[in-house]
Amino acid sequence: xxxxxxxxxxxxxxxxxxxxxxxxxxxxxxxxxxxxxxxxxxxxxxxxxxxxxxxxxxxxxxxxxxxxxxxxxxxxxxxxxxxxxxxxxxxxxxxxxxxxxxxxxxxxxxxxxxxxxxxxxxxxxxxxxxxxxxxxxxxxxxxxxxxxxxxxxxxxxxxxxxxxxxxxxxxxxxxxxxxxxxxxxxxxxxxxxxxxxxxxxxxxxxxxxxxxxxxxxxxxxxxxxxxxxxxxxxxxxxxxxxxxxxxxxxxxxxxxxxxxxxxxxxxxxxxxxxxxxxxxxxxxxxxxxxxxxxxxxxxxxxxxxxxxxxxxxxxxxxxxxxxxxxxxxxxxxxxxxxxxxxxxxxxxxxxxxxxxxxxxxxxxxxxxxxxxxxxxxxxxxxxxxxxxxxxxxxxxxxxxxxxxxxxxxxxxxxxxxxxxxxxxxxxxxxxxxxxxxxxxxxxxxxxxxxxxxxxxxxxxxxxxxxx
Amino acid sequence: xxxxxxxxxxxxxxxxxxxxxxxxxxxxxxxxxxxxxxxxxxxxxxxxxxxxxxxxxxxxxxxxxxxxxxxxxxxxxxxxxxxxxxxxxxxxxxxxxxxxxxxxxxxxxxxxxxxxxxxxxxxxxxxxxxxxxxxxxxxxxxxxxxxxxxxxxxxxxxxxxxxxxxxxxxxxxxxxxxxxxxxxxxxxxxxxxxxxxxxxxxxxxxxxxxxxxxxxxxxxxxxxxxxxxxxxxxxxxxxxxxxxxxxxxxxxxxxxxxxxxxxxxxxxxxxxxxxxxxxxxxxxxxxxxxxxxxxxxxxxxxxxxxxxxxxxxxxxxxxxxxxxxxxxxxxxxxxxxxxxxxxxxxxxxxxxxxxxxxxxxxxxxxxxxxxxxxxxxxxxxxxxxxxxxxxxxxxxxxxxxxxxxxxxxxxxxxxxxxxxxxxxxxxxxxxxxxxxxxxxxxxxxxxxxxxxxxxxxxxxxxxxxxx
Numbered sequence: 001x002x003x004x005x006x007x008x009x010x011x012x013x014x015x016x017x018x019x020x021x022x023x024x025x026x027x028x029x030x031x032x033x034x035x036x037x038x039x040x041x042x043x044x045x046x047x048x049x050x051x052x053x054x055x056x057x058x059x060x061x062x063x064x065x066x067x068x069x070x071x072x073x074x075x076x077x078x079x080x081x082x083x084x085x086x087x088x089x090x091x092x093x094x095x096x097x098x099x100x101x102x103x104x105x106x107x108x109x110x111x112x113x114x115x116x117x118x119x120x121x122x123x124x125x126x127x128x129x130x131x132x133x134x135x136x137x138x139x140x141x142x143x144x145x146x147x148x149x150x151x152x153x154x155x156x157x158x159x160x161x162x163x164x165x166x167x168x169x170x171x172x173x174x175x176x177x178x179x180x181x182x183x184x185x186x187x188x189x190x191x192x193x194x195x196x197x198x199x200x201x202x203x204x205x206x207x208x209x210x211x212x213x214x215x216x217x218x219x220x221x222x223x224x225x226x227x228x229x230x231x232x233x234x235x236x237x238x239x240x241x242x243x244x245x246x247x248x249x250x251x252x253x254x255x256x257x258x259x260x261x262x263x264x265x266x267x268x269x270x271x272x273x274x275x276x277x278x279x280x281x282x283x284x285x286x287x288x289x290x291x292x293x294x295x296x297x298x299x300x301x302x303x304x305x306x307x308x309x310x311x312x313x314x315x316x317x318x319x320x321x322x323x324x325x326x327x328x329x330x331x332x333x334x335x336x337x338x339x340x341x342x343x344x345x346x347x348x349x350x351x352x353x354x355x356x357x358x359x360x361x362x363x364x365x366x367x368x369x370x371x372x373x374x375x376x377x378x379x380x381x382x383x384x385x386x387x388x389x390x391x392x393x394x395x396x397x398x399x400x401x402x403x404x405x406x407x408x409x410x411x412x413x414x415x416x417x418x419x420x421x422x423x424x425x426x427x428x429x430x431x432x433x434x435x436x437x438x439x440x441x442x443x444x445x446x447x448x449x450x451x452x453x454x455x456x457x458x459x460x461x462x463x464x465x466x467x
Numbered sequence: 468x469x470x471x472x473x474x475x476x477x478x479x480x481x482x483x484x485x486x487x488x489x490x491x492x493x494x495x496x497x498x499x500x501x502x503x504x505x506x507x508x509x510x511x512x513x514x515x516x517x518x519x520x521x522x523x524x525x526x527x528x529x530x531x532x533x534x535x536x537x538x539x540x541x542x543x544x545x546x547x548x549x550x551x552x553x554x555x556x557x558x559x560x561x562x563x564x565x566x567x568x569x570x571x572x573x574x575x576x577x578x579x580x581x582x583x584x585x586x587x588x589x590x591x592x593x594x595x596x597x598x599x600x601x602x603x604x605x606x607x608x609x610x611x612x613x614x615x616x617x618x619x620x621x622x623x624x625x626x627x628x629x630x631x632x633x634x635x636x637x638x639x640x641x642x643x644x645x646x647x648x649x650x651x652x653x654x655x656x657x658x659x660x661x662x663x664x665x666x667x668x669x670x671x672x673x674x675x676x677x678x679x680x681x682x683x684x685x686x687x688x689x690x691x692x693x694x695x696x697x698x699x700x701x702x703x704x705x706x707x708x709x710x711x712x713x714x715x716x717x718x719x720x721x722x723x724x725x726x727x728x729x730x731x732x733x734x735x736x737x738x739x740x741x742x743x744x745x746x747x748x749x750x751x752x753x754x755x756x757x758x759x760x761x762x763x764x765x766x767x768x769x770x771x772x773x774x775x776x777x778x779x780x781x782x783x784x785x786x787x788x789x790x791x792x793x794x795x796x797x798x799x800x801x802x803x804x805x806x807x808x809x810x811x812x813x814x815x816x817x818x819x820x821x822x823x824x825x826x827x828x829x830x831x832x833x834x835x836x837x838x839x840x841x842x843x844x845x846x847x848x849x850x851x852x853x854x855x856x857x858x859x860x861x862x863x864x865x866x867x868x869x870x871x872x873x874x875x876x877x878x879x880x881x882x883x884x885x886x887x888x889x890x891x892x893x894x895x896x897x898x899x900x901x902x903x904x905x906x907x908x909x910x911x912x913x914x915x916x917x918x919x920x921x922x923x924x925x926x927x928x929x930x931x932x933x934x
Contacts, residue, residue, distance in 0.1 A: 112821065112823065113718075114714070114718060114821075114822065114823035115821040115822050115823045116717075116718065116822075117821070156663055157661075157662075157663040157667070158663070159661055163661060167638070168661050170661070170667065170670070171634070171638055180910055180914070184909075184910035184913075185908070185910065186907075186908040186909075186910035186911040186914070187907075187908060187911065188911065189888065189907075190821075190883065190886045190887055190888050190906070191821045191886035191887070192819040192820055192821060192851075192852055192853075192886065192887045192888045192891065193819065193821075193822070193851045193852055193853075194624075194626055194630060194635050194637070194819055194851050194853065194891050194892065195624075195819060195888035195890065195891060196623055196624040196625070196674055196817075196888075196890045196891060196892050196893060196894040196895070197888045197889055197890050197894075197895055197899070197902075197903070197906055197907075198674070198895055198903060198907065198915055198933055198934065199671065199674065199675060199679075199915045199918055199919075199933070199934075200624070200637065200667075200670045200671065200673065200674055201911055201914060201915070203637070203667045203670030203671070204666065204667065204670070204671060204918075206667065207663055207665070207666065207667055208666060212666075223720065224718075224719065224720035247581070250583075251580075251581060251583065251691075252691065253690065253691035291764055293760055293761075293764060294760075294761055294764070297758055297760060297761070350663075352659040352660065352661055352662060353659055354579065354581075354582040354584070354657075354658045354659060354660075355581065355582055355583075355660070356579065356581035356582045384659075384660045384661050385659055385660055386659075386660075386661065416657065419657045419658035419659065420657055420658070420659045421656065421657050421659045421662035421663075421664045422664055423662065423663045423664050424659065424661050424662060424663060425661065425663050426663060427663040427664075428663070428664060428665055432664070435664075436664070436665060439657070439664055440653075440654075440656075440664075440665065441652070441653040441654060442651075442653075443647055443651035443652065443653035444653040444654065444655065444668055446651075447647070447653070447668060447921075447922060448665055448666045448668070450921040450922065451666055451671075451918065451921055451922075452666075453921065454914075454917040454918055454920065454921035455914060455917065455918075466665055466666070467665065467666075
C-alpha cells in the first residue's frame with residue numbers, strides 16, 4: 001500500500017450554493033471547522049487524514065433524506081459516519097463531499113421483548129442498547145470490541161467474540177430503514193423471523209459500507225440472557241495445539257458462546273496493559289451460556305478436549321467480576337498492542353478460513369511474522385476461523401510498512417487459497433480493495449459493480465470503496 | 468386471481484435456428500415432446516399448464532453456460548427447473564422459452580466433514596444429501612416437506628419444520644456457483660463461516676427464484692447429528708391456547724428443534740390418510756435435539772408450559788420408528804388434505820408474522836375460514852410465526868376460487884399490518900406478486916426492479932416472476 005494513495009483520488013467540487021443551503025438549513029449542525037473535518041477524515045486505519053468538505057450532524061431520517069436529495073441534485077459525494085471505529089479507511093472522504101454524522105440518531109425506537117427484537121436509530125451503540133434493555137431479561141450479543149454504532153455494524157457486517165454462537169450482523173439484522181442515493185426512504189422487510197418475499201434487500205445493505213444507501217434504523221434480534229454463564233482460560237505449549245483444540249470443539253458441535261485465541265505476544269501486552277499475570281503462552285478464552293446443567297456439560301467436554309491437546313491451567317471464572325476482568329483484557333488486546341510500542345500505528349489482518357484450515361493458516365502467518373523487524377500480536381475469534389494479526393509499525397519507517405503489506409498480502413493469499421476470505425468482519429473499505437480480485441471471480445466483481453451502479457447511478461454514496 | 472392470467476402474458480418467439488442448435492448439441496437431452504413440455508409447465512400451484520417451447524436436460528455447469536449463452540444471443544427466456552415442487556407458479560413458462568431441467572446435476576461434489584459443509588450440484592435433493600452423508604455423523608437440517616432439490620430450495624429461500632432451530636436456506640447456504648444471464652460462471656464467496664468482503668452475492672441469489680442467475684452448485688452447512696432426539700405431541704382445547712404455548716416456548720429461548728401446529732381439521736385428514744388415531748383437536752408436535760440431559764431439560768420446560776396452557780395428552784415418541792411415524796404424518800398433511808376432497812386442487816397461504824402476533828393472526832384466519840363453503844386445514848411452523856392455510860377447492864367452481872383468493876388476500880393483509888410477510892418460505896412466484904405492493908415501500912420495489920435489470924438487462928431469466 002502506498003499510504004498517500006488516498007490523495008491520488010480526484011476530489012469532486014462542492015458548489016458554494018450547496019454549502020450555503022446546508023448551512024442555512026442545519027445551522028450549527030453544519031460544520032466546516034478544521035477540527036471537525038479532520039476528526040471525520042480519520043479512522044483506525046493507517047491512512048493519512050482525508051477530510052470531507054463539510055460535516056452535517058443528522059438527528060433524524062428526514063435530515064438524511066434532505067442531505068441525500070441535495071447531494072443527488074448537486075452530484076456531490078455523501079459519506080455516512082457512525083462511531084468512527086472502522087479499521088480499513090471506510091469513511092475517508094477521498095473524493096471530498098459531505099460527511100453525514102449519524103450519532104444524533106441515538107434513540108431506541110422500540111423494544112419488542114415478546115418478539116425478541118429491538119428497533120434502534122443507526123447511531124445507537126451496542127452498549128447503549130444493552131444498557132437500555134437490561135431489565136427485559138434480553139440482550140444483544142454481537143460484540144466487535146469497540147462500542148460501535150448499530151448502523152455502522154450493519155454496514156460493515158460486523159461480528160466479534162460471540163458470533164460463533166449467535167452469528168454475525170448478517171444473521172441478526174431483521175430489517176433496516178434505508179435512505180437511497182436519491183433521497184427516498186424504504187424499509188427492507190418486515191419483522192417476521194423469516195420471509196421468502198422478493199430479493200433480500202436487508203442482506204444487500206448489510207455489509208454495503210454506505211455505498212448503496214444510508215442506514216437510518218436497524219431492527220436486530222435479541223436473545224434471552226443466559227440463565228448461567230461461565231468462562232475459562234486455558235494455556236497451551238504451542239499455537240498449533242491451541243488451535244486444534246478449537247477445531248475439535250467446533251466439530252463436536254459444542255455450542256460455546258465465545259472461544260478466543262491470544263498468542264503469547266498478545267498475552268504479554270495484555271498483562272502489561274491490564275496489570276494481569278496470565279501465563280505468557282498461547283491461550284484460549286472460553287465462555288459458555290445456557291442452563292446451569294448445560295453450561296457444566298459444555299465445559300466438561302471442552303476441558304477434556306483441552307487436556308487431550310496438552311492444555312493446562314484450565315482456570316474458571318464464574319463470578320461476573322472475574323469474567324468481566326478477563327473479557328475486558330481480551331477487548332483491550334488491540335489497545336494493549338498499540339500501547340506496547342509507543343508512537344506506533346497498527347495494521348491489522350482479518351482473514352477468516354474454513355475451520356479445518358485454521359491451524360495451517362495461523363501457523364503460516366506466524367512463520368511469516370517471525371522474520372519481521374516489528375512487534376506483532378495474534379488474536380482471533382477462532383471458533384469462526386477468524387483471526388487478526390496486529391502489526392505494530394513505526395509510522396515513519398516505509399520499509400516496515402512495505403513489509404507489513406507484503407505479509408498481509410501473503411496471509412490473505414494463503415487464506416483465499418484454502419477457501420477463506422480476506423475479511424471476516426472488518427469489511428473492505430479502501431485497504432482491502434486490493435484483495436477483491438484475488439478473492440472473487442471476474443463475473444462476481446462485475447455483478448457487484450452493476451449492483452452499485454443500479455442503486456447509486458451517479459456514484460455518490462461513499463465513492464471509491466469496496467468496488 | 469384470474470386463473471387464466473398466465474395466458475395473458477405474451478409468449479416471445481423462439482427462433483427455429485436456436486431450436487436446431489439446441490437439438491444438435493443436446494440430442495436426446497433436448498425435447499419438444501408434448502408430455503415433456505406439459506410436465507415442465509405444471510407445478511403444485513393452481514395455475515393451468517403453461518409449457519415452455521423446449522426442455523433441455525442439463526448435466527453440468529457447462530451445459531447451463533452453453534444454454535444461457537444461446538438464450539442471451541437469441542433473446543429467449545430461460546427458466547431453471549429443479550424438483551418441480553414449488554407452489555406459486557415459480558417456473559411456469561408464461562413467456563415461453565427454454566426450460567432447463569437441472570435434475571441431472573445430481574452429484575455430491577464434496578463433503579467437508581471437518582468444516583461441517585457439503586457442496587452439491589443443484590439437482591441433488593435434500594434426502595439424497597442426507598443419505599449420502601449419514602456415515603459422517605452429520606446431517607442437513609432444512610426440511611420443507613417435499614424432497615426438493617437444493618438448488619430449488621436455495622432459489623426459493625426455503626425452510627420448513629427445523630428452521631426454528633437451524634434457520635432457513637438464508638442462514639445455511641455458504642456459497643453458490645451461479646451462471647449469469649449472459650453465461651458467465653461465478654462463485655458467490657468462499658467456504659469461511661463468515662465474511663465481510665463486498666456485497667453479499669450469496670444472499671442476493673438465495674430467494675431470487677431463478678430471476679437473477681441459474682444456481683448450479685450449492686455449498687450448505689451441516690450439523691452434528693444430535694446425540695439425543697425426542698418428540699412429543701400435545702393437544703389443546705383451543706387453537707389460541709396451543710399457539711400461546713408456542714409463543715411462551717420461543718420467548719423463553721428453549722432451543723426446540725421443531726414445533727409444528729395442526730388444527731383439528733388437519734389432524735382429521737392426517738388420521739384418515741395415515742391410519743392414525745390422534746385426538747382431533749388443535750395439536751402441537753415438538754422435537755428436541757441435544758445431549759440426553761439437555762433434551763430432558765428442554766422437554767420438561769415445554770411440558771410445564773403446555774400444562775399452563777391447558778394442554779393434555781403430552782405423549783412421548785422416543786423410539787425412532789415412533790418419531791418417524793409422527794413426522795411422516797405431519798409431512799403428509801398436505802397430501803392428506805388434498806386427498807380428503809377427491810378431485811380438488813389446493814390453494815395455500817404462507818404468511819409469517821412476529822411471534823407475538825401469531826395467536827391473533829391464526830385466530831383471524833380461522834374466523835375468516837369458518838364461513839367458507841370449502842374444506843380447509845391449518846398447519847404451521849409456528850415457532851417461526853409461519854403457518855399455512857390449505858384451502859381445498861373445486862377446480863370448476865369459480866366462486867370457490869374467488870372466495871379463496873379474497874380470504875388469502877385478507878390473511879396476507881392482516882399479516883402485513885402486524886409486521887409480517889405474505890410468504891415465509893414458499894416464495895413469490897406468480898401467485899404472490901399481487902402482494903408485493905402491499906408488503907414493500909415503492910422505493911424498495913424500485914430497488915428490486917433495478918437489481919433485476921442490472922443482473923439480467925434483457926429480462927430473460929424466468930421472466931414475469933417476483934417483480
